[in-house]
Amino acid sequence: MASKKPHPSVQKFKEFVKEHPKLVQEVRKGNKEWQEVFEDWYLLGEKDVVWKQYKDENSEEQSEEKKADFMSQMFSAVKNMDMNTVNHHISNMSSTISTIQGLFDQFGLSKSSGQKSSGSNQQPFSFRKD
Template identity: 45%
Template sequence: MASKSLHPSVEQFKSFVKEHPKLLQSVRKKENTWQELYEDWFLLGADDPKWAQFEDNNTEQAVSNNEPEPEQKNWMNQITGIIKNMDANQVQHHINQLSQAIGAIQGVINQFQTNNPPTINQPPANNNPFAFKKD
């Protein structure tokens, strides 16, 4: 992947985000957008008290407690949310449609397999290589 040269303020914002890892979590939780955060950072500056809540002071404690990382928790929460929001009737309907489609494909494949052209009857060949005839 070719790297493009970014505007210096964007580079500064990227390093600011690395210093404040909770910004990433905030965006993933859809509490903020990158555009909003960038505009606030640009207008307020990096020293504004607003950014204190996004500093990660407990990274060592989280690692030492063997807790799943926030990204793993977020991923698992997303999967759980998707499963909770599923409609069982719609899932069953889609499974039935998929089953019918697979059945149709199998039928077409079977049709092609049974319609092989008939082989030409060839005289039976002597398969014994050591068959000798008497004089």
């Protein structure tokens, strides 16, 4: 059963509401109804001054601040790393992976052993000459 897609204007309205989260709060408080908001949006358009009071401008600024803060934390973490310790951990992981691969080979659980046991013929189909 195919899912029914909403009308393009409804999709645009949903995007508009995401950009204006205070509208959701107004509807939840009971001050407005979705039908009323939709009709106003349809008649007035997205750019009308009425909608400025419902736009959450702080969220955009906060997201930019969070991005900048995250990048500064990453740079400081990289700056504070001891490369000898990082190298030591990488070599430990490498030896651990090698040990695990050796165990798989020993017990016949590797990918290559499964291919070898399938038969000496490399072709999936056998053709005979008449």
